[in-house]
Amino acid sequence: MSDLGTPPVEEEVFSADEHVAAENLAAVSALRTEIDETDLIIETRGLNKRYGKLHAVKDLTLQVPKGAIYGFVGPNGAGKTSTMRMLTTLMRPTSGEAHINGFSVTKDPREVRRSIGYMPDFFGVYEDMKVWEYLDFFAACYEIPEGQRPGLIRDLLELVELSHRRDDMVDKLSRGMKQRLCLARTLAHDPAVLILDEPASGLDPRARVEIRELLIELAKMGKTIFFSSHILADVSEICTHIGILEAGEMVMQGPIKELRKQLSPHRTIVVTLLNRPDEAKQALNLIAGVQNIHDLEPEDGKPRLKIEFTGEDTGISEMLQALMTKGIPVVNFAEEASDLEDVFMKVTKGIVT
Amino acid sequence: MRRLPNPFRLIARNPVALKELRGRMRGPRAFIVLTGYLIVVAGFTVIIYLATTEASLSTTGEVDGGTVGRFLFNSVVAMELFLVTFITPAFTASAISGEHEHQTYDLLRTTLLPERSLVWGKLFSTLAYVMLLLLAAIPLQSIAFLFGGVDLPEIYIAFVTLFATTTLLGTLGVYFSATTRRTLKANIFTYVSTMGLVVITAMAVMVLVSIEVSRSFGGQNNITVAGEWVLLLLRGVFVCLNPLTTLLTSQDYLINQQSAFSFVYTFSDGSTVTLPSPWIVYSIAYMVLSALIFWRTVRVMSEIEE
Ligand SMILES: Nc1ncnc2c1ncn2[C@@H]1O[C@H](COP(=O)(O)OP(=O)(O)O)[C@@H](O)[C@H]1O
Ligand SMILES: [Mg+2]
Numbered sequence: 084m085s086d087l088g089t090p091p092v093e094e095e096v097f098s099a100d101e102h103v104a105a106e107n108l109a110a111v112s113a114l115r116t117e118i119d120e121t122d123l124i125i126e127t128r129g130l131n132k133r134y135g136k137l138h139a140v141k142d143l144t145l146q147v148p149k150g151a152i153y154g155f156v157g158p159n160g161a162g163k164t165s166t167m168r169m170l171t172t173l174m175r176p177t178s179g180e181a182h183i184n185g186f187s188v189t190k191d192p193r194e195v196r197r198s199i200g201y202m203p204d205f206f207g208v209y210e211d212m213k214v215w216e217y218l219d220f221f222a223a224c225y226e227i228p229e230g231q232r233p234g235l236i237r238d239l240l241e242l243v244e245l246s247h248r249r250d251d252m253v254d255k256l257s258r259g260m261k262q263r264l265c266l267a268r269t270l271a272h273d274p275a276v277l278i279l280d281e282p283a284s285g286l287d288p289r290a291r292v293e294i295r296e297l298l299i300e301l302a303k304m305g306k307t308i309f310f311s312s313h314i315l316a317d318v319s320e321i322c323t324h325i326g327i328l329e330a331g332e333m334v335m336q337g338p339i340k341e342l343r344k345q346l347s348p349h350r351t352i353v354v355t356l357l358n359r360p361d362e363a364k365q366a367l368n369l370i371a372g373v374q375n376i377h378d379l380e381p382e383d384g385k386p387r388l389k390i391e392f393t394g395e396d397t398g399i400s401e402m403l404q405a406l407m408t409k410g411i412p413v414v415n416f417a418e419e420a421s422d423l424e425d426v427f428m429k430v431t432k433g434i435v436t
Numbered sequence: 437m438r439r440l441p442n443p444f445r446l447i448a449r450n451p452v453a454l455k456e457l458r459g460r461m462r463g464p465r466a467f468i469v470l471t472g473y474l475i476v477v478a479g480f481t482v483i484i485y486l487a488t489t490e491a492s493l494s495t496t497g498e499v500d501g502g503t504v505g506r507f508l509f510n511s512v513v514a515m516e517l518f519l520v521t522f523i524t525p526a527f528t529a530s531a532i533s534g535e536h537e538h539q540t541y542d543l544l545r546t547t548l549l550p551e552r553s554l555v556w557g558k559l560f561s562t563l564a565y566v567m568l569l570l571l572a573a574i575p576l577q578s579i580a581f582l583f584g585g586v587d588l589p590e591i592y593i594a595f596v597t598l599f600a601t602t603t604l605l606g607t608l609g610v611y612f613s614a615t616t617r618r619t620l621k622a623n624i625f626t627y628v629s630t631m632g633l634v635v636i637t638a639m640a641v642m643v644l645v646s647i648e649v650s651r652s653f654g655g656q657n658n659i660t661v662a663g664e665w666v667l668l669l670l671r672g673v674f675v676c677l678n679p680l681t682t683l684l685t686s687q688d689y690l691i692n693q694q695s696a697f698s699f700v701y702t703f704s705d706g707s708t709v710t711l712p713s714p715w716i717v718y719s720i721a722y723m724v725l726s727a728l729i730f731w732r733t734v735r736v737m738s739e740i741e742e
Pocket of ligand 2 (some may be wrong): 163164165204280379
């Protein structure tokens, strides 16, 4: 992301590559291992929403652990917005329960509102206000004492990189900036959970990356982020958890790693050798968890083996060790990453794009 | 409301009032509206002045200061009443619907801001602004002093009555804004119900007055005091719900009975009763109605979407 010294975002050279910085991805991996799966901050049980005959949300059981970046994925019309409007106390569930931070959305809406920051899918900003006035207004709505607001506004603007636009009118901001301003607004009362409805939709690639970077930044600050998207690419890279919604039903949810494992029970390892493929096969077959070993087309005359394996990482290191002890010359040894995109295609039969 | 609001503390405390006033006072719009309003009222005053002196000259050969002064004053107040009736709903009818239409409502609703603060903030900012318009026109009303025939009580009677009118119209505008969620609809509903109130009460007053006139001039004195009470109170209710009849009768009592706050009614048997002047009843009634509508608006807004 740019420093404060650089010119406003839209004047910068457009960057086509949509990649989140490596250090942030490392932070996401760290988060993925740190989260306590039993400490749920958003929890619904048998949540239903009917609009007349349309059953928009069906018996939804949603489990978002504290500190997660939870991607709520599903095609348009799946019921993501309906679910979020129930969680944010804006709409009454037809039946079922939802708790956020331990508070019931129907019985204790005020405490729920104190615990959440919400950004709707479509929203307006008050155009006849300055950027700082906008944040000041919402800070006041969240009962932040007047004396604390200037410092808070400074911090928020710095976080979303809008410090240089502090005294501009809100309607002069670009779409991406308005999105970031709204995100800053959701943080005014330091909520534990952010509920963001399609935060990246309608943004150009650069603004999308910025939003994703910002979400990781917020997760690092300890906030739980529950956000929806109908674009898988927005989600897979930065999420710790995923829930897939289709036609109002949760198809599957959980930590991203588990989903991968659940959907492709085999891990695939490809080994390239200098020679002695048969000895290698013998050695590998002795290791627990190895299901199958196939010969692949040799590469530049070097034999290659494809190993199907179920088990933990220890098993994989044992394989490598076994080859080493036998003195078999290994050129390359790598696990093939299972493509999450394939996983989704399997689950949603191609509906999620 | 938990306790009676101190308006000055509440502006600073109520984020909505602060935001609205800031927005309304920013840029040229506030200045243009105020100037336009004063030009219309002043221009109208000049026309009335010319017309009344002309009429007074041609009928009596000299200018009757008292008549001209009073007519001038009444015209300015009528003009203000007309403008306030149009300006107030125009501001408040978008109060809540505007938030829906600009997709800012959900953002507000998920904050800790109570519904009553939202409604009060919207209403207060409009009332403060219209109060400014009313105060700005007082110098024009005072021109009538130069001609005589108008007293200080008339100024504050007019002010209080106009303000009570504004409060009710404003509250009604916010109510329809919250229930219809559409600014255009809210405007129409507010105007229609206002016009309905004015026209129906005016017609009722006319009917009741004509009954009264035919009774007293027809020489039928067979009515009991109790019957006379019923007619008096009935007439009172309709007079005191209509701003025009309220202002005219209050002025009449002020001139003929020299009392701004009360008037004496004489029954046909010679007994008398002292009653509060219509503008007082009118203002109290309108404020109470406003409070009820305010409460209802807050209730409607507190309902969660099904
Ligand atoms: N207020 C409403 N009244 C009637 N139907 C609605 C309403 N809101 C959403 N729906 C319907 O419910 C379904 C789910 O919508 P939504 O929750 O917006 O899905 P998503 O956000 O996943 O696109 C859609 O078929 C939509 O048309
Ligand atoms: Mg949606």
